[in-house]
Amino acid sequence: MTDAHETYFERLVDEDALAAYLEGELGPVERYSVSHHQEGHSNETLFVTWGERELVIRRPPPGEVADTAHDVLREHRVMDALQGTDVPLPETLLACEDHDVIGSDFYVMERVAGDVLREEEPERFVDHREAVGYELVDSLVAIHEVDPRDVGLSEFGRPAGYTDRQVERWDDQIEWATEVTAEEREVPTLRKVGDWLEANRPSSHPHTLVHGDYKLDNVLFAPGTPPDLVAVFDWEMSTLGDPFADLGWMLSYWRDPKDPEPAIPELTARFMERDGYPTREGLVARYEERLGIEFEHERFYRTLAVYKLAALGEMFFRRYLEGNSDDPMYPKMRDRVPALAERARRMIEGEEPL
Known part of the structure; x- marks a missing residue:
């Protein structure tokens, strides 16, 4: 990780504070890691290994954003409501409004295996x-x-x-x-x-x-x-x-x-x-x-x-x-x-x- 990316990553997540939050909600584990998924260009995505589980965290970018943009709790609300419908979705797990954890609202969902088709077809x-x-x-x-x-x-x-x-x-x-x-x-x-x-x-x-x-x-x-x-x-x-x-x-x-x-x-x-x-x-x-x-x-x-x-x-x-x-x-x-x-x-x- 370059110095610039490391500095930006530190603005995205306090790894110790996040670990304490997840432990309180999901229970303690021995394996824990966080990485920044850089494919998106709007809300930020973090991949989290929590024991045997693979999780995804969504949070807004740091800094000032336009009014109504990057509302991750709204994103969580609709995904949570649509669980069990015909709409294909990851399983939602947690939503957090406490900015003391990682500096912003965020939510947690299960990571789903598969391919996103971006530059090429499988x-x-x-x-x-x-x-x-x-x-x-x-x-x-x-x-x-x-x-x-x-x-x-x-x-x-x-x-x-x-x-x-x-x-x-x-x-x-x-x-x-x-x-x-x-x-x-x-x-x-x-x-x-x-x-x-x-x-x-x-x-x-x-x-x-x-x-x-x-x-x-x-x-x-x-x-x-x-x-x-x-x-x-x-x-x-x-x-x-x-x-x-x-x-x-x-x-x-x-x-x-x-x-x-x-x-x-x-x-x-x-x-x-x-x-x-x-x-x-x-x-x-x-x-x-x-x-x-x-x-x-x-x-x-x-x-x-x-x-x-x-x-x-x-x-x-x-x-x-x-x-x-x-x-x-x-x-x-x-x-x-x-x-x-x-x-x-x-x-x-x-x-x-x-």
């Missing part, structure tokens, strides 16, 4: 490519089919007006980020995209539980074949709202062979461009068939997804400029956010179709 999936896409869609449908009243989430959000608030929220997040980032460089196309979204919001939408960050690298497939999606992660944006926002977000990460070069190549998997994977149109057809509704206003929802991604990138860039992250991706947002704004423009103009 060799065992080569003959099951269609199933990978369909498993992804089917698990999203399982989320959207949950009756919030049945799982104690009827007050988890305000589904009416959700899409309007999404446009406003990501406008606000960009404004928060640009308080700092505008001193480095400006992205005028983002404002034009925001104006288009404001003018083209759907007048109505279905009301369901939504994940808020549903995409291929936020799910895990069990070992073996055929592909079996066994866990959905990263629920910090979940609420009651518009299911089409989830679908548009998922589609924004799914590549077709006809697509231009990605705006963020470092974070873009391209293996689904290969023969055998469903196209975006195929994923939408599967979703519509399984849920029994039509995906209307697809251009709006896909553009909203890219606008959201640009907002997140700008927030990451602010955190980098303020010294509140050691993530090597964050400084690259200087150029990647303008590229995302251009991608959103292409969607608006019909140059990057479904």
Whole structure:
């Protein structure tokens, strides 16, 4: 571990205090270790060996964050409520609001074995490519089919007006980020995209539980074949709202062979461009068939997804400029956010179709 990573790790966790907390909740053990999982780019993930158990801790990043972002206790609440439903999830164990333990809210869950598909497909999936896409869609449908009243989430959000608030929220997040980032460089196309979204919001939408960050690298497939999606992660944006926002977000990460070069190549998997994977149109057809509704206003929802991604990138860039992250991706947002704004423009103009 380099000096910089060691310093950042020390900001993430007090290992002695965490050990005392876990011992009080789970009992004493002889084996204990903590490591920082650096694949994510939002909330921080720690892997913990506690005796014979493998655990995962989720906590927000250190330093100032935008209002409502990185709410790990909200993430825990929805995952805990969905235990026992058709939504595939890790088992939740503990939630802690005591900042004396590791300096922030956090929660603990069991670690699930398997693969997250980020840069490449597992060799065992080569003959099951269609199933990978369909498993992804089917698990999203399982989320959207949950009756919030049945799982104690009827007050988890305000589904009416959700899409309007999404446009406003990501406008606000960009404004928060640009308080700092505008001193480095400006992205005028983002404002034009925001104006288009404001003018083209759907007048109505279905009301369901939504994940808020549903995409291929936020799910895990069990070992073996055929592909079996066994866990959905990263629920910090979940609420009651518009299911089409989830679908548009998922589609924004799914590549077709006809697509231009990605705006963020470092974070873009391209293996689904290969023969055998469903196209975006195929994923939408599967979703519509399984849920029994039509995906209307697809251009709006896909553009909203890219606008959201640009907002997140700008927030990451602010955190980098303020010294509140050691993530090597964050400084690259200087150029990647303008590229995302251009991608959103292409969607608006019909140059990057479904």
